[in-house]
Amino acid sequence: MLVHLQGPWNPLLGRLTLQQIPYENPILLGTFIFAAILGVIVLGATTRYGKWGYVWREWLTTVDHKKIGVMYCLVGLVMLFRGFIDALMIRTQQAIAIGPNSPGALGAVHGYLTPFHVGQIYTAHGLIMVVFAATPLLVGIMNIIVPLQIGARDMAYPYLNALGLWLTTAGGALVMLSLFVGNFAHGGWYGFVPYFELPYSPGVGVDYWMWAFQLSVLGTTMGSINLIATIVKMRAPGMTWMRMPIFTWASLSTNLIALTSFPVLMVALGLLGMDRYLGTHFYTAGMGGNLMLYNDLFWIWGHPEVYFLILPAFGMMSEIIPTFSEKTLFGYATMVIASFAIGGVSWGVWLHHFFTMAAAPNVNSFYSITTMLVGIPTGVKVFNWIFTMYRGRVRYELPMLWALLALFLLLVGGMTGMMNAFASNDYMWHNGLFVVAHFHMMVLLIAASVFGAVEYWFPKVFGFKLEQKWGKWFFWFMVLGTGWVFVPMFFLGMAGMTRRLDYIPYTQWAPYLHITLVGMAFYVVAVLFFVAHLYVSLRDREKNRVGADAWGTSRNLEWMTHSPVPAYNFAFIPHVNARDEWAWRKENGIAELHAGDYEDIHMPKNTGIPLFLGLLSMGLAFALVWRIWWLALLCLVLMVALIIIRSFDRDTDTTIPAREVERVERAARDGSSGSVPPAGVLGDAVIATSTVRSGSGGIGGNTTSPRPSWAPRNR
Amino acid sequence: MTQHTQNPLEHPEVQLANGRAYLGSFILSALLMTAGLWLTITHAMSPFAAILATSLLAGVAVIIQGYLLLHMDLSHAQIWHTVAMVLFLPLFVVTIGLTAWMFHGLYERTMIMPPAMSSMSH
Incomplete structure (x- = not known):
């Protein structure tokens, strides 16, 4: 052992002992029972x-x-739920544990959560929401939509795409596992040194935090490399750079940010890992270590990451708003430049996360x-969206409502962001x-855009629209919740309340909480x-x-193929003649x-x-967490072996015969979804239809136009 | 789908392999590094000028290796590698440069060193 470990260790199970299972904690026990029942139901139903x-x-x-995109979204949704439960627990604790006379339960002096437990919850909440909820949701949507928008088949x-998904899922699963075996970091999602050092x-x-993150x-x-290569190399003929849909532009910008910034985090966490496992001194207080280096490296990733999250959200808004304003996007070129300007500036702002670190005044x-x-x-961007709506035929369907909420939240978040941009302000409310x-x-804002995007592109992926009534109730209660939670939070911030408190000493803050x-x-x-x-x-x-064009007024290539999309996306790779090709x-x-x-279609094989x-x-990560060296070595050897075996596999491609394509296309055109046999080669039964069905075809919802989806639109 | 071949030797990147270029790159890099080493150990220049000169030599070595070893040029097969390299440079300057600038001011304020270690503050 290269470092001194507190507590027991044995070669077979490392640091893992029975005491590490928190069965005495009723909250975690209840969570485990809930997860176990859910697991049994899902696995049992699959078997049954x-x-x-x-x-x-x-x-x-x-x-x-x-399908990889859909699975990314499912992972994101599950983790979003977990992150939400964490938030609920934090807010409940803070609403109870106010003042010296506040009651305590379940071993806590005040409230119902011990400080150690609260620490784990806010750390998990932050990490999950940023890395395991928002990121998979956005990556999932980019995964589904970008190849469709550029007229690519995949x-x-x-293969790398699937690998990216399963690595992300493994990270999320590791965070979940920490609930029931051991515990999670309790010092905040972005970590502090030397507090996160082993002593x-x-x-x-x-x-757990470090390896899940890693x-x-x-x-x-991996996902970012894939998306960049796809956008650069696989656009349909005729799709010049300035004909690319704006969401694809946003995806390109966001993945350039990811490709350049995520490796920095990998290094930052890697150095922390070396400190914790090998006894090096990158971030220690003495021995030549540098405490500030961790902050610097982390936020060199951390702030570009913010724009990594926000740019696809902007892209989604830029797709939804023109569709539901029945107009072309205002200021396409400026939108593209703005996306890249945001991406460019994102590399030069990271120090505003630690203005109070005592950097020189000129640096701040x-x-x-x-x-x-x-x-x-x-x-x-904001003005472009507003001018897109100006004199448009705005339809307040669900995607548009979410996009407008996102626009409003952007204004509030942006204005308060400007207030935070003053270093002097940060000295008061850091x-x-x-x-x-x-x-x-x-x-x-990102969440609202994602919900809007899900409403918007759901019919493309699954072939049917989400209903509107309950969706609108969901929307309005999200609006209510946002207002009631965060307006008081701004006031509490003004009053000087700091983050991550397990106990609130000032009873004056009680009404807001x-x-x-x-x-x-x-x-x-x-x-x-x-x-x-x-x-x-x-x-x-x-x-x-x-039908193919679910909203009747959509503008890009993805609406040109059937809904749901066949495995090969397009029977013929379309030739692109204009920006907003489908509208054209x-x-x-x-x-x-x-x-x-x-013709035969050449596709990758499962x-x-x-x-x-x-x-x-x-x-491997689990073994490293518990320092079970034999298991770590075994996993590593197996991984290397699998990679080598795969590299010798020549049978990686398949061909969908032309007659199969014809069968799928004919079934889709006939619109006889009930009798369509499965595509058989790849993917699900294709129940695609480009035809208009009575009462719904191609338009549906509250669309003002009764015309079929492919009819030329008179502007 | 893009063009696809199972024979790795037919990939354009692999076909760029060139023994003479590799040897040339090795010799030139070795010469440049020797020059840098010589400048450093003989103290032939003032410290600041030595840093500038060795940085310049390193920059030339990067260009030579990029061109001769990694075949970064404007050909169809390689242009995106070259673009990625060019785009990386400002990023490198921004992140490392701004970090160095920040630490320079920070050390003066927070990490006042004993004289023996004061070299770390600059």
Whole structure:
């Protein structure tokens, strides 16, 4: 052992002992029972209905970008729920533990959570929401939509795509596992040194945090390489740079940020790992270590990461707003420049996360100014969206409502961000609730865009629209919750309340904390409405089936193929003639899909290796957390062996015969979804239709136009 | 799908392999590094000028190795590698430069060193 470990260790199980299972904690025990019952139901139902073959063939081994995207979104949704429960617990604790006379329960002096437990919850909440909820949701949507928007049949590296998914999932699973085996870091999601060094955090919590983080970093970096290569190399003929859909531009910018910034985090965490495992002194207080280096390296990733999250959200808004304003996007070129300007500036602002570190005044001034500069391209975007809506035929359908909420939150978050950009202000409220409320405005903007994007692109992926009634209840309760939670939080920040408190000494803050709890109740109701929204949509899916162009006024290539999209995306790779190609085709009356003369389509073949690599990487991380060296070595050897075996595998591709393509296309065109046989080669049964069905076809919802989806639109 | 071949030798990147270029790159890099080493150990220049000169030599070595070893040029097969390299440079300057600038001011304020270690503060 290269470092001194506190507590027992043995060669077989490392630091793992029975005492590490927190069965005496009723909250965790309840969570475990809930998770176990859920697991038994899911696994039992899969077995009962004989779906294991289907799950294995169509999902676990898939390299189809759409299915990988859907799985990314599912992972994001599960983790979003976990992060939300964490938030609920933090807010409940803070609403109870106010003042010396506040009651205590479950071993806590005040409230119902011990300080150690609260610490783990806010650390997990932060990490999960940023890395395991927002990131997979955005990456998932980019995964599904970008190849469709550029007229590609898959991503540039389908195998790498699956690997990225399973590594990210392994990271998320590791965070979940820390609930039931051991504990999680309790010092904040972005870590502190030397507090996160082994002598000060001797438990396994920081190790869980570090390896889970590291796995997600690896997964996201791979995803970014893939998306960049796809956008650069796989655009359909005729799609010049300035004909690219704006969401694809945003994805390119965001993945350039990811590719350049995530490796920095990998290094930052790697150095911390070397300190904790090998006894080096990169971040120690003495021995030549440098405490500030960790902050610097972490936020060199951390701030670009903020724009990594926000740029796809902007891209989504830029797709939704023109569709539901029935107009082309205002200021396309400026939108592209603004996306890249935000990406560019993102590398020069990171120090504003630690203005109070005692950097020289000219350094702080520099970063203040660069931070304020972000407001210029962002302002350009806001005005472009407003001018897109100006004199448009705005339809307030669900995606548009979410996009408008995102726009509003951007204004609130952006203005308060400008206030934070002053270093002098930070000396007053660094690590305070004002900052917390500010960045929650921004991440809720991302959440709103993601919900909007899910509503918007759901029919493309699944072939039916989500219903509107429960969705609107969900939307409005999210609005209520956001207002009631975060407006008081801004006030609390002004009053000087700091973040991450397990006990609030000032009873004057009680009313505000109670109001935020009411807001949380609204959020809980919103979650219930969300479940109802999904349930009713699934139940009524036949009623809500749509054609290729689900909204009737959409503009880009993804709406040109069937809904849901066949495994090969496009029977013929489209030739792109204009920006907003689909809108252009509708205007020129050439929206009919080409039929006949189908050719064989060359596609990648399913493989289980990425899944196994994901499982082994989780095993490796788990072994490293508990310092079970033999298991770590075994997992590592197996991973290397699998990678070598895969590199000799020549049978990685498959061909969909032309007659199969024809069968799928004909079935889709006929719109006889009930009798369509499965595509058989790859992917699900294709129940695609480009035809308009009575009552729903191609338009549905509250669309003002009764015309079929491919009809030329008179502007 | 893009063009695909199972034979690695047919990939354009692999076809760029060139023994003479590798040897030339090795010899030139060795010469440049020797020159840098010589400048440093003989104290032939003032410290600041030596830093500038060795940085310049290193920059030339990077260009030579990029061109001769990694074949970074403007050909169809390689242009994106070259673009990625060029885009990386400002990023490198920004992140390392701003970090160095920040630490320079920070050390003066927070990490006042004993004279023997004062070299770390500059």
